[in-house]
Amino acid sequence: xxxxxxxxxxxxxxxxxxxxxxxxxxxxxxxxxxxxxxxxxxxxxxxxxxxxxxxxxxxxxxxxxxxxxxxxxxxxxxxxxxxxxxxxxxxxxxxxxxxxxxxxxxxxxxxxxxxxxxxxxxxxxxxxxxxxxxxxxxxxxxxxxxxxxxxxxxxxxxxxxxxxxxxxxxxxx
Numbered sequence: 001x002x003x004x005x006x007x008x009x010x011x012x013x014x015x016x017x018x019x020x021x022x023x024x025x026x027x028x029x030x031x032x033x034x035x036x037x038x039x040x041x042x043x044x045x046x047x048x049x050x051x052x053x054x055x056x057x058x059x060x061x062x063x064x065x066x067x068x069x070x071x072x073x074x075x076x077x078x079x080x081x082x083x084x085x086x087x088x089x090x091x092x093x094x095x096x097x098x099x100x101x102x103x104x105x106x107x108x109x110x111x112x113x114x115x116x117x118x119x120x121x122x123x124x125x126x127x128x129x130x131x132x133x134x135x136x137x138x139x140x141x142x143x144x145x146x147x148x149x150x151x152x153x154x155x156x157x158x159x160x161x162x163x164x165x166x167x168x169x170x171x172x173x
Contacts, residue, residue, distance in 0.1 A: 043091065043093055044092060046092055047089070047091050047092015047093065047101075048092065048098070050087040050088060050091035051084050051087050051092070051098065051101060051105050054084045054086075055105040058084060058113070059110075059112040059113040059116065061113075063112070063114070063116020065113075066113065066114060066118075066120070067119075067120025067121055072152070072156055074156065074159060076113075077156040078159055078160070080109050080113065080163075080164075081106040081160035081161060081163030082163050082167050084160075085102045085106070085166065085171060086167050088101065088172075090171045093172050098172060099165045099166075105164070106160040106161050106163070107157050107160060109160070110160045114145055114153070116134065118141050118145050119134035122140075
């Protein structure tokens with residue numbers, strides 16, 4: 001009786017008939033390894049922080065657009081809502097509070113953007129600095145905003161809020 005030595009792989013059954021040989025392509029369809037499922041993002045705190053940061057930045061940009069053009073632009077309101085919702089959803093994930101917070105923050109961002117625009121226009125007309133008009137005479141800026149607002153002004157709030165809600169929900173998926 002002769003005793004066979006195990007193959008170098010250390011597997012005594014490797015050379016058995018019907019077993020696939022290592023390194024030799026096997027017939028059939030090739031299969032790729034399946035990646036594990038992505039973890040579900042659900043970080044309320046980070047989503048709120050990202051949405052708040054986006055709201056501050058977009059309010060400034062929206063206000064600068066209004067101040068430079070002396071007009072409210074609908075696409076800018078869409079951009080405000082989109083960026084706030086996108087930031088909340090991408091960073092915060094699927095948390096159901098984030099779309100609602102995005103609505104509130106986008107409305108506030110549009111409002112402050114309109115106030116910044118009013119202050120920029122007023123500063124140009126008066127020949128003074130923006131900070132003097134905006135910070136030292138904030139009540140007058142609000143009064144000017146009330147006097148200049150019309151129904152279209154509030155449409156921009158609704159546009160930004162709708163876009164923020166939908167983009168936060170879609171980005172969080």
